[in-house]
Amino acid sequence: MTAGTATSDLVKIARDLASNSLAPRAERTDAEAIWPADSLRDIAAAGLFGLHVPKRLGGHGLGLLALAEVAEELGVGCSSTAMCYAMHCVATAVIAAKATPDQEQRYLEPIAQGRHLTTLALSEPGTGAHFYLPRVTFRGGDGGYVVGGEKSFVTNGGHADSYVMSAVAEGEEFDPGTFTCLLLDRDAPGLVWAPPWSGFGMRGNSSRGATLNDVGLPSGNRLGVEGDQIWYVFEVVAPYFLTAMSGVYLGVARAALDLAVQHLGARSHTHTGQRLVDNPVLADQVADMWRMIERSRALMRHAATLGDQGSAEAPPALFAAKIEIAETATQVTNLAMSLLGGRGYQQNGAMGRLMRDAQASHVMSPTTHLLKNWLGRTVLGQSIF
Ligand SMILES: Cc1cc2nc3c(=O)[nH]c(=O)nc-3n(C[C@H](O)[C@H](O)[C@H](O)COP(=O)(O)OP(=O)(O)OC[C@H]3O[C@@H](n4cnc5c(N)ncnc54)[C@H](O)[C@@H]3O)c2cc1C
16 A cells, blocks of 8 residues: 555455445444454554554555545444544544654554554543643653643553544643643553443453553653644544544444345345335435435535635534434444344344444543534533533
8 A cells, every 4th residue: 555545445445344344343343342443444454544644654645534434434343443443543643744754753653554553541530521721740851741630431441552632731630632642652650540441332342441650751742842733633633533433433324224235135024025125114214314315425525625625614513414414323223223123123133233332432531512513502502612
């Protein structure tokens, strides 16, 4: 895979990986809550790790629209794997936004070569869904930092090579969005992982908590300069995070529609000899599912395009896209489960997994509650905080 590959070619690669690598492993990933090392290795080998790494460093130099499309394709194959990859992409975009030459060499070049997995560690037990209010603190400066506190729900936790982490200077007041991004390397002394993740869904994510016991970091592991923090939150973290999640959960909805279509085509009753595919009531429900998916995708791509253009209209569109897709994912998986009948319900199989995975779309922050509030306030001309 050469640097600077076009989005359409990367989307095709993602589609093939979803069918041939991710989907065959999805059931075991879920059942045994296995972090999907093999599928992520295949994604890296196919050249997708460097989606947001600049071309001059060996990456593809792409933005939000490419992330939306690639994440959707992978999400059709395995939601957990797609989310692990999507969080790597968000963290990569944060590193790439203002990387120093040293950070380019230590992080971005190995990412482009598929040798380094990174991820995002923002959420904390104390502030919950309000990920923009970290309480992990750092002290120090040019001689290096000492970091302490707790993170929660770190996807790829314990497996990634680096963690893009938010922290505030010791003694700083609660002030939305004023955190500093620091890079934490996997073997940092003082980094202690919580027990393995065993979620209701997204069971392959390894979304674990971590305690930072006075972890020492070199000063070169700070991203950007003092005063950049709000710029990071609104220009990089939020747009990439929202787009990554939108793509993955749209993939979940598509996978559910595919299962329903397959079932209606295959199931027939002995008393009529007719297949369910010929039933007009059930066809109406398939139409509803298709409409929800198509309109969500159109909104997601519109929002991602506005974001790539740096448009002032991008934030409300990105908020709306994630809300819309979370509702689509939960409604489509519900409808699909009813179309699979008792047979679908009987097994905790592929449809059950998709239903459980879809539920995380509302609670992964910015949650649906927060986003509706932010969207309404934006439309009303108010600050979101
Ligand atoms: C599968 C999974 C993967 C994740 N991966 C990551 C990751 O990689 N990195 C990361 O940083 N985080 C990650 N998270 C964390 C996620 O983004 C949220 O921070 C977390 O789910 C919040 O959980 P909580 O129980 O603390 O929620 P709480 O804050 O306790 O919220 C509970 C409910 O109340 C609602 N609520 C809270 N405050 C308000 C308010 N002011 N107005 C309206 N409603 C409100 C919320 O929407 C939510 O529905 C992940 C979470 C999950 C489930």
